[in-house]
Amino acid sequence: xxKVIVGLSGGVDSTVAAFLLKKxxxxxxxxxxxLWDDASRCCNYEDIMRAKKACFKMGIKHYVLNLKxxxxxxxxxxxxxxxxxxxxxxxxxxxxxxIKFNALFKKMKELNFDFIATGHYAQIKKVKNKFFLxxxxxxxxxxxxxxxxIDENILKYIKFPLGKLTKEKVKQIxxxxxxxxxxxxxxxxxxxxxxxxxYKFVEKFVNVEKYKKCSIYNLHGAKLKEIEEPYFKFTIGQxxxxxxxxxxxxxxxxxxxxxxxxxxxxxxxxxxxxxxIDKIKFFIIPSKNFFRAKVKIRYLHKKADxxxxxxxxxxxxxxxxxxxxxxxxxxxxxxxxxxxxIGSGFIKNID
Amino acid sequence: MNNPIYLDNNATxxxxxxxxxxxxxxxxxxxxxxxxxxxxxxxxxxxxxxxREKVAQLLNADSxxxxxxxxxxxxxxxxxxxxxxxxxxxGKHIITSxxxxxxxxxxxxxxxxxxxxxxxxxVDKYGIIDLKELKKSIRxxxxxxxxxxxxxxxxxxxxxxxxxxxxxxxxxxxxxxxxQAAGKIKINVKKLNIDLLSISAHKFHGPKGVGALYVKKSVxxxxxxxxxxxxxxxxxxxxxxxxxxxxxKACELAIDYLNDQKQQQKIxxxxxxxxxxxxxxxxxxxxxxxxxxRIDNTLNICIKYIEGESILINLDLEGIxxxxxxxxxxxxxxxxxxxxxxxxxHEIAHGSLRFSLSKYTEEKEIEKVxxxxxxxxxxxxxxxxxxKEKKI
Numbered sequence: 001x002x003k004v005i006v007g008l009s010g011g012v013d014s015t016v017a018a019f020l021l022k023k024x025x026x027x028x029x030x031x032x033x034x035l036w037d038d039a040s041r042c043c044n045y046e047d048i049m050r051a052k053k054a055c056f057k058m059g060i061k062h063y064v065l066n067l068k069x070x071x072x073x074x075x076x077x078x079x080x081x082x083x084x085x086x087x088x089x090x091x092x093x094x095x096x097x098x099i100k101f102n103a104l105f106k107k108m109k110e111l112n113f114d115f116i117a118t119g120h121y122a123q124i125k126k127v128k129n130k131f132f133l134x135x136x137x138x139x140x141x142x143x144x145x146x147x148x149x150i151d152e153n154i155l156k157y158i159k160f161p162l163g164k165l166t167k168e169k170v171k172q173i174x175x176x177x178x179x180x181x182x183x184x185x186x187x188x189x190x191x192x193x194x195x196x197x198x199y200k201f202v203e204k205f206v207n208v209e210k211y212k213k214c215s216i217y218n219l220h221g222a223k224l225k226e227i228e229e230p231y232f233k234f235t236i237g238q239x240x241x242x243x244x245x246x247x248x249x250x251x252x253x254x255x256x257x258x259x260x261x262x263x264x265x266x267x268x269x270x271x272x273x274x275x276x277i278d279k280i281k282f283f284i285i286p287s288k289n290f291f292r293a294k295v296k297i298r299y300l301h302k303k304a305d306x307x308x309x310x311x312x313x314x315x316x317x318x319x320x321x322x323x324x325x326x327x328x329x330x331x332x333x334x335x336x337x338x339x340x341x342i343g344s345g346f347i348k349n350i351d
Numbered sequence: 352m353n354n355p356i357y358l359d360n361n362a363t364x365x366x367x368x369x370x371x372x373x374x375x376x377x378x379x380x381x382x383x384x385x386x387x388x389x390x391x392x393x394x395x396x397x398x399x400x401x402x403r404e405k406v407a408q409l410l411n412a413d414s415x416x417x418x419x420x421x422x423x424x425x426x427x428x429x430x431x432x433x434x435x436x437x438x439x440x441x442g443k444h445i446i447t448s449x450x451x452x453x454x455x456x457x458x459x460x461x462x463x464x465x466x467x468x469x470x471x472x473x474v475d476k477y478g479i480i481d482l483k484e485l486k487k488s489i490r491x492x493x494x495x496x497x498x499x500x501x502x503x504x505x506x507x508x509x510x511x512x513x514x515x516x517x518x519x520x521x522x523x524x525x526x527x528x529x530x531q532a533a534g535k536i537k538i539n540v541k542k543l544n545i546d547l548l549s550i551s552a553h554k555f556h557g558p559k560g561v562g563a564l565y566v567k568k569s570v571x572x573x574x575x576x577x578x579x580x581x582x583x584x585x586x587x588x589x590x591x592x593x594x595x596x597x598x599x600k601a602c603e604l605a606i607d608y609l610n611d612q613k614q615q616q617k618i619x620x621x622x623x624x625x626x627x628x629x630x631x632x633x634x635x636x637x638x639x640x641x642x643x644x645r646i647d648n649t650l651n652i653c654i655k656y657i658e659g660e661s662i663l664i665n666l667d668l669e670g671i672x673x674x675x676x677x678x679x680x681x682x683x684x685x686x687x688x689x690x691x692x693x694x695x696x697h698e699i700a701h702g703s704l705r706f707s708l709s710k711y712t713e714e715k716e717i718e719k720v721x722x723x724x725x726x727x728x729x730x731x732x733x734x735x736x737x738x739k740e741k742k743i
Contacts, residue, residue: 063664066684069697109734110661111668 003027004115004159007104008054008062010047012174012181013119013162015054019177020161021117022058029113030055030062033103035071035095036191050180057178067103074098076191076205083202083232084211086257087330090146091189097149105154115159122147123163124155125340131155132283132340138166145299148334148344152283199233214260216242219253219269231260237270237326251326254350271323277333277345278315284342286310294336295320297327297347303336308343316345355670356716360554360648361503361531361707362674366597367556373600374558377593385590386581395592402599409602410548411539412565418585419595422562423530425575426549427454427497429564429586430526433572434495434547435462438524442492448472448480448509449692451499454549455528456688459497472498476693477641478507486517495524500532500548504689504705505640506649508536515544524570530554530562534605535646546570552594556709557601561594608710618708619647621717625706626650628721633728637699639690648708653695656738657731659703660684665727671720674705698737 006018008030022028032051037044048064055062075091075098082089104116121136122144133155135142150158162170174181192201211230217223224244234241238252242264251270254263275297289310294303295318304324309317318333327350335343357365383392385399400414407414420426435445447459449471459469470488472480480498489496496518501508511527518525526547529538534555540548547570551562566572566585578587608614629652630636639651654662659675663684666673675684690700706720732738 064684065660106734107661107664110665110731 001025001027002115003029003111003113004117005029005031005104005108005111005113007100007116007118008032008051009119010050010054011119012179013121013170015051015119015179016170016173017117017119017161018054018060019058019173019179021159022060026115028058028060029111030058030060031104031107032062032064033100034064034066034068035099036068036076054179065103065107067099070103071095071099079198080202080205082330083198084206084257085330086231086255088235088328089330090332091191092146093149093332096147097151101147101150101154101158105157108157115157116154117159117161119162120147120160121162121167122160124158124160127340130284132342134339134341136160136163136165141167144341145296145332145334148332148341149281199230202232211260214262216244216262216264218250219263219265224264231255231257231262234262236328270326272327272350273320273323275318275327275333275350276311276315276348277318278348280310280314280316280343280345282335282343286342293342296334296336297324298331308335315348355672356719357672358706358708358712358716358720359672359674360709360712361506361705363553363559364556364709365711366553366558367601367604369604370557370597370600374593374597377596381592385592386579398599399590399592399595402595402602405599405602405606406550406563407565409533409538409606410550410565411541412548413568415583416565416567418564418566418582419590419598420562420564420586421560421591422553423452423528423549423551424454426530426551426562426564427452427526427528428458429575430547430549430566430572431455431458431495431497432462432575434524434526434570435465435467436573437571438494439467442490442494443467444470444490444493446470446472446485446488446493446496446498448474448498450474450478450502450504450689451497452503452528452530455497455499468492474692477644478502478505478639478689478693479641479644480509480514482510482513482517485514489517489521489523493521493523495526497526497528500527500529500538501536501646502640502689503531504687505651505693506531506645506707507641508532508644508646511543511545519544531646531649534601534608535648537609540565540567547572552598552601555601555605558594558597561591561598563598614710615647618710618712621712621714622648622650622706622708624714625708625717625720626652628717629724632721632725637695639693639695639703650706650708651690652704653690653699654702654704654728655699656702656735656741657728658701660701661731662702662704662724662727665731666724669723669727671723674707675703 004021004026006028008014018028018030032048052062075095078094079089079091108116120143121138121141123134123136125132125134133144133147135144171181208230212228214231215223216225234252236252239249244250248266250264251267252262253265253269291308293308295306296303305321307319311317329347329349331347332344333347334341381395383395385392385396403414403417406417445459445467447455463469472484474480498509498514500511515525524546527545528549530549530551533550546567548565553559576587581587581590635655637653663675686700687703690703
């Protein structure tokens with residue numbers, strides 16, 4: 001019997017994932033990662049107990065791994081630093097890359113298991129002996145974007161039992177088998193409390209006074225206003241909250257952390273064709289320096305056609321065929337060929 | 352799977368068959384409320400008082416100074432809060448150590464929030480408190496010194512006699528959490544100048560949910576639970592009769608054990624065998640706790656370059672039950688505050704593992720652990736980047 005470790009959050013998706021694997025005849029072991037104490041969902045006592053109870057029900061063993069130190073260092077610190085640097089970080093992407101799957105993979109090896117699994121909506125497909133991430137069949141739920149940075153060596157050991165199911169179907173399975181279904185869907189970053197903005201979160205860790213006051217400029221270099229708020233309260237593409245009323249609406253175009261400047265522009269200026277990405281990671285080595293692909297620049301972005309140009313081992317340039325709205329530094333640009341993820345990099349700047 | 356090997360006796364112990372036999376009638380036919388006046392109840396009352404005698408005997412205390420509680424945590428709370436609330440006019444300063452059980456630490460932290468002042472004494476690398484520091488910390492407004500008898504994680508035995516002398520001279524109350532010491536080492540509250548002492552039945556083959564607090568008659572303390580007149584008004588609530596009788600029987604067995612050199616030698620011999628075997632078979636091990644001043648059943652080690660959590664899960668899958676750090680309700684392991692207080696760096700404290708034996712531990716079980724543990728450690732170390740780095 002093949003053995004699989006399932007990462008359980010206490011939510012309906014991972015529970016059903018474990019249930020389906022068990023039904024298929026795998027020997028299943030449940031593991032919940034404790035990442036953060038003070039969170040809205042995941043890793044709090046209720047969630048861990050829900051995961052545990054689901055395991056009792058399925059008759060599988062369950063352990064909790066404490067990864068709070070790593071999570072603080074790799075995710076929370078990264079998140080805070082990102083905002084202070086004027087970026088919009090993506091903690092879920094980085095957590096999947098550096099924490100979640102590594103921890104499960106490590107346990108898999110330590111315990112001589114064969115596979116790891118989670119309740120993510122994504123598929124892993126084998127093409128010519130290589131493994132690639134691809135979207136789930138539920139187009140509204142598909143989460144491959146968040147998984148794009150997972151190490152290639154780990155991919156072939158991963159199972160995503162929900163990849164071929166719709167969320168509706170998953171809920172139905174949970175219901176039919178007496179598992180807990182929460183009232184509302186969890187979408188937000190796990191360590192943010194209900195309705196807590198990233199800004200409010202960052203505020204808890206830094207001396208805000210030091211960052212207060214920023215100036216708002218237009219693209220012609222004219223200073224429009226000085227405000228009391230720190231620059232990291234704003235995100236690219238944001239329209240409201242700057243107190244510039246009347247006339248044509250202004251949007252946040254760029255955040256200059258060094259100068260504590262917010263650049264604003266009309267909406268049309270936020271559509272751009274070119275951006276640079278760094279920390280690039282490719283699953284296949286492109287045969288040409290220039291190649292055509294599709295790129296997703298944020299989770300809810302619709303993949304757009306682009307040319308990718310590798311600059312060096314760390315950086316690449318993306319040239320979109322059509323201008324894209326609010327290309328945001330700090331977010332991950334995920335590169336697809338057909339439906340397969342072939343690489344990614346973090347957006348550095350727009351040109 | 353083979354018979355599981357239970358080496359987590361500092362967490363809890365197996366109920367002795369004699370204890371269970373003692374308890375059963377009181378869970379079945381002897382169900383009267385001991386406070387009632389009819390004879391059906393009076394015989395139960397008599398049994399409770401006999402159990403109290405046995406507890407007193409284990410501690411060399413007067414039986415009228417024993418208050419039954421729901422366990423170690425309640426005893427610690429009753430002692431510390433009880434003293435603090437009753438003596439706040441006299442002073443608001445409490446001295447304890449940094450390696451206490453959470454029942455003491457968190458009670459003190461709670462009192463901090465209530466406006467009390469608490470000194471947490473540091474310990475040396477073996478976990479022993481510094482008596483000079485203790486003397487220095489005592490102030491005019493100090494009302495209580497609470498230092499544990501023996502530490503639950505590393506087994507180190509504190510200099511209770513010396514502390515008792517110092518504290519007595521100053522006219523301050525002395526409480527000791529003896530949850531890990533009771534039934535393992537001889538305790539004489541009178542000789543040691545102890546004013547209050549906590550014990551818990553399930554740590555020495557009694558049932559869970561029952562314990563006792565020794566409180567010397569002259570001690571001025573407040574109740575935590577108010578209600579009926581049970582326990583001479585010091586702890587209200589209908590008695591946990593079966594539990595109390597179980598505790599009494601466990602004390603009786605403990606007295607026998609403490610008078611039986613052979614049985615005690617056996618546990619120590621097995622613990623030493625485990626310690627020696629691990630040191631021989633596994634490189635890069637740190638033994639925690641005092642080399643001599645340590646309870647006989649406890650072995651706490653740090654296995655460098657790997658995580659205690661990983662070892663525990665692997666041992667569990669092999670049917671060997673040990674512990675690492677302290678598990679919270681969800682089962683998530685927190686780094687041990689005790690090991691950190693010894694000055695161990697975080698990453699080493701993370702690799703800690705505690706084996707705690709009982710009189711039921713058998714030699715072949717220790718041999719089995721010595722066979723399996725080195726294999727697990729080697730496997731985990733081969734997967735550990737820190738270990739590889741070190742070897743290069």
